[in-house]
Amino acid sequence: xxxxxxxxxxxxxxxxxxxxxxxxxxxxxxxxxxxxxxxxxxxxxxxxxxxxxxxxxxxxxxxxxxxxxxxxxxxxxxxxxxxxxxxxxxxxxxxxxxxxxxxxxxxxxxxxxxxxxxxxxxxxxxxxxxxxxxxxxxxxxxxxxxxxxxxxxxxxxxxxxxxxxxxxxxxx
Amino acid sequence: xxxxxxxxxxxxxxxxxxxxxxxxxxxxxxxxxxxxxxxxxxxxxxxxxxxxxxxxxxxxxxxxxxxxxxxxxxxxxxxxxxxxxxxxxxxxxxxxxxxxxxxxxxxxxxxxxxxxxxxxxxxxxxxxxxxxxxxxxxxxxxxxxxxxxxxxxxxxxxxxxxxxxxxxxxxxxxxxxxxxxxxxxxxxxxxxxxxxxxxxxxxxxxxxx
Numbered sequence: 001x002x003x004x005x006x007x008x009x010x011x012x013x014x015x016x017x018x019x020x021x022x023x024x025x026x027x028x029x030x031x032x033x034x035x036x037x038x039x040x041x042x043x044x045x046x047x048x049x050x051x052x053x054x055x056x057x058x059x060x061x062x063x064x065x066x067x068x069x070x071x072x073x074x075x076x077x078x079x080x081x082x083x084x085x086x087x088x089x090x091x092x093x094x095x096x097x098x099x100x101x102x103x104x105x106x107x108x109x110x111x112x113x114x115x116x117x118x119x120x121x122x123x124x125x126x127x128x129x130x131x132x133x134x135x136x137x138x139x140x141x142x143x144x145x146x147x148x149x150x151x152x153x154x155x156x157x158x159x160x161x162x163x164x165x166x167x168x169x170x171x172x
Numbered sequence: 173x174x175x176x177x178x179x180x181x182x183x184x185x186x187x188x189x190x191x192x193x194x195x196x197x198x199x200x201x202x203x204x205x206x207x208x209x210x211x212x213x214x215x216x217x218x219x220x221x222x223x224x225x226x227x228x229x230x231x232x233x234x235x236x237x238x239x240x241x242x243x244x245x246x247x248x249x250x251x252x253x254x255x256x257x258x259x260x261x262x263x264x265x266x267x268x269x270x271x272x273x274x275x276x277x278x279x280x281x282x283x284x285x286x287x288x289x290x291x292x293x294x295x296x297x298x299x300x301x302x303x304x305x306x307x308x309x310x311x312x313x314x315x316x317x318x319x320x321x322x323x324x325x326x327x328x329x330x331x332x333x334x335x336x337x338x339x340x341x342x343x344x345x346x347x348x349x350x351x352x353x354x355x356x357x358x359x360x361x362x363x364x365x366x367x368x369x370x371x372x373x374x375x376x377x378x379x380x381x
Binding site: 020043045047048049051052053054055056057058059060061062063064065067081082084085086089090091092 | 207209234236237238239241242244245246247248249250251252253254257271273274276277280281366367369370373374377378379
């Protein structure tokens, strides 16, 4: 039985046959990446840029394989062009999971500023977005949203709040 | 790669070819429903033009509508999803310069069923012919080799291009073929209907009925 947020993510991804995982690393995502890389069900690797990873996932979808892109807030900020010119117009269900920096104790001003661009971009493109804050809601949000993304062929973005993950804490 | 030693060692030694002509030669060599991803700009338009025949337009092509630089990543995604199908990425020099990291990702994953074809005229032609860095000394084949893509070569001329494509169809890659091309206008313009492009491509790949 899954007990942590990342165990729940792994379980729900497998249930929905999401087998390709591309990512640009992030400290908060570390246990999720480790769990995925330890599981032979998944093909997982790091990419040099988030938009490169999104392109790989789009190609994989058209080739019949479901995928997810893991990144942090600053990485999401590199994606508006490809979301608007690839995922949305071509109806490709790009699944994104963003570890949320820039809030609830951020120590880097660059992170706190870029984080404010994320939700307006998602809203401008009408992309289904869920901020995940509670362990008891995680399975329901992920499960239902993956059903919806693939059924409606629309992107979806899961924002992992520090309320769920603990976030990255300030240390001198 | 000693076997590639008969090819030009750098960009300056490669013959300047015609984009439509070599795209037509490439398409003519595809007999096993290979997937082809067309980057943006005139590379894309000439793939569209070269894929028309008496029996209709070949279905296993994907035409990007923006997202400059993503032909190689999209092709790699298809290649991962369908490891028994050969997948080609057709990309311009300006586009590949925008996403050079993708060459090292392809190399690191040893994506054996992938072949990248770079159409290099040293210019952002569709926006008015402004120079790219390849006209100023950047060598895409050299960059590809240094990124870990050992099987990278300049096509000396049209015959060498055909030979390299034929090898990429028979032997494991990843491959990268550098092509110096002229600045001729494309023969046609790609239809810009994303839903239809995607649906055709997925049908062509057997993902949809």
